[in-house]
Amino acid sequence: MLPLEGLLVVSIEQAVAAPTCTLRLADAGARVIKIERAEGETARHYDKAVHGTSAYFAWLNRGKESTVLDIKDDDDRALVERMVARADVFVQNLAPGAAARLGLGAADVVARHPRLIAVDIVGYPQDSPARAMRAYDMLIQAESGVCAVTGTPDTPVKVGVSIADVMTGMNAHAAILEALVGRAATGRGAAIEIAMFDTMADMMSVPLLHHDYGGKPTPRTGLAHAAIYPYCSVACRDGEIVIVVQNPGEWRRLCEGVFERPDLVDDPLYHDNPSRVENRERLGGIMAEIFGGMSRAEAIAKLEANRLAWSNVSTVADLSGHAALRRIPIETPGGVFDGVASPLRRAVKGGPVPALGVHTDAVRREFAEASS
Numbered sequence: 001m002l003p004l005e006g007l008l009v010v011s012i013e014q015a016v017a018a019p020t021c022t023l024r025l026a027d028a029g030a031r032v033i034k035i036e037r038a039e040g041e042t043a044r045h046y047d048k049a050v051h052g053t054s055a056y057f058a059w060l061n062r063g064k065e066s067t068v069l070d071i072k073d074d075d076d077r078a079l080v081e082r083m084v085a086r087a088d089v090f091v092q093n094l095a096p097g098a099a100a101r102l103g104l105g106a107a108d109v110v111a112r113h114p115r116l117i118a119v120d121i122v123g124y125p126q127d128s129p130a131r132a133m134r135a136y137d138m139l140i141q142a143e144s145g146v147c148a149v150t151g152t153p154d155t156p157v158k159v160g161v162s163i164a165d166v167m168t169g170m171n172a173h174a175a176i177l178e179a180l181v182g183r184a185a186t187g188r189g190a191a192i193e194i195a196m197f198d199t200m201a202d203m204m205s206v207p208l209l210h211h212d213y214g215g216k217p218t219p220r221t222g223l224a225h226a227a228i229y230p231y232c233s234v235a236c237r238d239g240e241i242v243i244v245v246q247n248p249g250e251w252r253r254l255c256e257g258v259f260e261r262p263d264l265v266d267d268p269l270y271h272d273n274p275s276r277v278e279n280r281e282r283l284g285g286i287m288a289e290i291f292g293g294m295s296r297a298e299a300i301a302k303l304e305a306n307r308l309a310w311s312n313v314s315t316v317a318d319l320s321g322h323a324a325l326r327r328i329p330i331e332t333p334g335g336v337f338d339g340v341a342s343p344l345r346r347a348v349k350g351g352p353v354p355a356l357g358v359h360t361d362a363v364r365r366e367f368a369e370a371s372s
Contacts, residue, residue: 035080067360141163171194237292243310327339
């Protein structure tokens, strides 16, 4: 039996953040009823990469039920209320203020159904002056300062995957699990707000603390760590690898075993991490000369022999064929694809990615007024 089997989740969700949250709930056995508008939610329309289904939608919606309802229609709005009344969890990420205007904000529905756990996923905290700002992943990355510390000295960039959306969804998932534990003890549900901006501000804690207390900005350093050095890519004769040194023992092994330069171990320019960060350009020049004389295989062999961490600089094609990548077959309306297995290494409920509205009639019958 999966841990959330028997739980009912109703979600008015779109795009990435809320679907990320409810995917994890569905994988754990919860029944997730996804409410969509007539044209389908936003992520259905991004592309048609996976047998005619959007890659985002195929990724985040396996094992859910799709119902098409007009939540502004009185009859459908009443149906939603009956569904929520029987639900354990209600999740929504509509535009700012939209759920509250319909009486579907977390505080509203929990007031009517005290055992319910309801989650508003929003862009900005709703008690802040930014409450009405629309929020999408790249906008939040830019607004929260993530782009200021990502990229090269010349060019700020966003993270290449939807990190603000995904991390917000994971925070919502964690908050729901905490609330379920709390409800088991007290019998009371919870009204929860999870903001994308809060999520990314938390992830920006180290650059923020360096600014507030260290008095210095975090530079954009490309494929290198801004606060640890060497933790960066190095160019060998036939390509790049990434190396990392995080403590004095690793620095000694790098100098003596890989560089064959024991004189660098206690050199005052490089003897500790702050010194190496301050003198990264000079040390980078030394490393460029050393690694430039090795093949990748030779460099990796030396790093392994000295118990030092390294990685390839992989392409997406490399990831697709990676020996550590775990796949699961997932059915879509257009055919089966090999998706990435859940990072939680246990059985998941799984199930197909639903066609738009395929469960609408069954849900209408199940939650009809006479049976409510």
